[in-house]
Amino acid sequence: MIRQLAFDLPGRQAMTRADFFVASSNALALQTVEGWLGWPGRKLLLVGPDGAGKSHLAQIWAVEAGAVVLPADSLPGIDIAGLSGHAVVVEDADRIASSGAEAEAQLFHLHNLVTTTGALLLTARTPPRDWGLTLPDLISRMQATPIAHLDAPDDALLSAVLVKLFADRQVAVPANLIPYLLSRMPRSIGAARALVAALDTRALAAGRPITRTLAGEVLDSIDPE
Structure with missing residues (x-):
């Protein structure tokens, strides 16, 4: 018997506004992002657990605002002056302190430039008080940034996400599978993503x-987190 080879290729991850599923856990954050022209101080911080949809919302805004998207740990190598007039997304801003003093200084200068000439959106798992920042001027600016919270997903959102993830991989599943997965999986979008990838890989390998x-x-053999 010939065993089918399985390659763990990532599915297409659609990150458009049409692919964003609205639920009670994210509706207010979406509304706040869509009202970006009225952000106080031209800035906003999205806070929520891993897999809650922060990056998806940031990508929606980046398309709308024509923003440059930067991981926080890339800031030490960025020409900040070259971003004048641009809207900017800084992803994983809560990890900035672990990147060192230069990264904090770069975020401080980026904040001052972009909130004057463009707009700034940051994503983080926790509020600024928990980031371990050491630069006083950056601390004050981050703590003054309005926050929009995303909560862990509820059943309705997780169900929609599972359907989307299977569709992204062009995989058809029976209708009774989604409720079954919801009853046993951890309650996060990150877990849903890992579980769908594991199911797709196992199915391909086994034919x-x-x-x-x-x-x-699969649920008995892996930890989807």
Whole structure:
């Protein structure tokens, strides 16, 4: 018997506004992002757990505002002056302190430039008081940044995300699979993403369709987190 080779290729991750599923856990954050022209101080911080949709919202805004998207740990190598007049997204801003004093200084200068000439959106898992910042001027500016919170997803949102993730991989699944997965999986979008990837890989390797039986085997053998 020939065993089918399985390559763990990432599915297409659609990050458009049309692909963003609105639920009670994220509706207010979405409304705040869409009202970006009225942000106090031309800035906003999105705070929420991993997999809550912060990067998706940031990408929606980046398209709308024509923004440059920067990981926080890339700031030490960025020409800040060259971003004058631009809207900017800084992803994972809560990790800036671990990148060193230069990174903090760069974020401080970026903040001052962009909030004067453009707009600034930051994403983080926690509020600024928990980032471990040491630069006083940066601390004061981050703590003065308005915050929009995203909560952990509820069943309705997780169900929609699971359907989307399977569709992104062009995988058809039976209707009873989604409620079954919801009843056993950890409550995060990150867990949903890991679980769908594991199911797709196992099904390809075994040459089997994705069923409740296969899902039970995968759930018993991995930690989706």
